[in-house]
Amino acid sequence: MSQAFTSLDLGVLVVYLLATTAWGAWLGRGQTGGTDYFLGSRNLPWWAVMLSVVATETSTLTFLSIPGVSYLGGLTFLQLTIGYLVGRLAVAALLLPAYYRGELSTAYQLLQNRFGIGTRRFTSAIFMVTRLLADSVRLFATAIPLALITGWPYPASIAVIGLLTVVYTYFGGIKAVVWVDVVQMILYLGGAVAAMVALQGGVPGGWSQILADASTAGKLTWLDLSFDLQTPYTLWAGVLGGGFLSMASHGTDQLIVQRLLTCRDLRSSQRALVGSGLAVVVQFLLFLLVGLGLWAFYQGRSFDSSDEIFARFLVEELPAGLTGLLIAGVFAAAMSSLSSSINSLASATAYDYWAPLAGAEDDDARILRAGKAFTLVWAALLVGGAILFIPLSTRTSAVEAALAIASLVYGGLLGAFFLGVLTRGPDQRAVMVAMVVGIGTVVLLQSSMAWPWYVPVGSLLTLATGVVLGTVWRRETA
DSSP: OTTTTHHHHHHHHHHHHHHHHHHHHHHHHTTOHHHHHHGOOOOOOOHHHHHHHHHHHHHHHIIIIIHHHHSSSGGGGGHHHHHHHHHHHHHOOOOOOOHHTOOOOOOTTTHHHHTTHHHHHHHHHHHHHHHHHHHHHHHHHHHHHHHHHHHOOHHHHHHHHHHHHHHHHHHHHHHHHHHHHHHHHHHHHHHHHHHHHHHHHHHHHHHHHHHHHHHHHTTTOOOOEEEEEEEEHHHHHIIIIIHHHHHHHTTTOOOHHHHHTTBBBHHHHHHHHHHHHHHHHHHHHHHHHHHHHHHHHHHTTTSSSHHHHHHHHHHHHTTHHHHHHHHHHHHHHHHHHHHHHHHHHHIIIIIIIIIIHOOOOTHHHHHOOOOOOOHHHHHHHHHHHHHHHHHGGGTSSSSHHHHHHHHHHHHHHHHHHHHHHHHHSOOOHHHHHHHHHHHHHHHGGGSSOGGGGGGHHHHHHHHHHHHHHHHHHHHHHH
């Protein structure tokens, strides 16, 4: 165990982890079917769903990686949040009404209604692969502080986190995921505030000096009006790239859509979604400021990994007890994202693949049993993926790696939903070919542009290709 991590810290951390796991499992009592397990009986309050959405999408990557982004750079990452809010407004107006017109169980059922079962399965498979890769990176990021504390190797640290999370996810379902997310978000935001208070005392002159030094170094600049496709954080990349990314992640990704479908009605779902956009702006700003404080505290010192900077500060520089509480915040962020990922992957597998093939689409009890089995399978795959990411971890920031992985395919998914909601001509063959064209083009061109541009390029190519193919093939069969 790290000498800076005391027995009191360990006690705080262990109590938190065990209490969270037990409470989450208890919340799942009384479940009788898949609707209870995966959709919370469609009766969860909008404000709890809002906090769960924020906790799910930001997780440990925000807690650990975002401070590292501003430590090495500045506040330009904040430009993405403008697009995040714009994208949510578009989803609330365009896609959520389509979801609530039917009793949908997954995001991809909407595409089945428009194009056919093949499109549903194809898009669901893309979601599964992408979520597995991106959330394996997220899980690895959480193992960093546990490895620093205990001296355990990364594989052991990853396995412990995965085991604790899967217990309450398996027993509690989406209801446990959402309510535990609420508590965990409050804890890790409180951890960021506590770190800022500690930095006030740890840097001579406190925050006034931190901000003055950051301003002199040009680190307070948050607006970049340049138009360079290879620069990731500009206003245009933020508004367009961040907007399209948010439309894709919050309108087509089962991870978030599943939460929005647990709300009582369309109005509540829209409140949860738009409210989460406002909360994310505040949250990103908070963690970017923490990074500036760390830059002043360590005087710009180099680290092996930018994701390690905040974790090392928590373990080595804070008083006993508080370190344990803040490390619990790191785990809170990780467990909220991991539990959400496991549940959404199990949901997509059960509803999009297993139930239609097993003839159990109307058998809620069988879907519940299958969903719990798939929960264990996906938990094991995520742990394995996180372990495989270890050799790559020194090459890139975990937050940028996860966002880039998701963005490679999000454009194709979003383009398919555009075709489903905005057009009537393209058929299943056209939309599936269009997705392959959109995703394939982005994969081929990824080295020529920064990752925030992946989704706009991919979605517009998919939309255009689908419209053209739909028109041409319709004429050929006329």
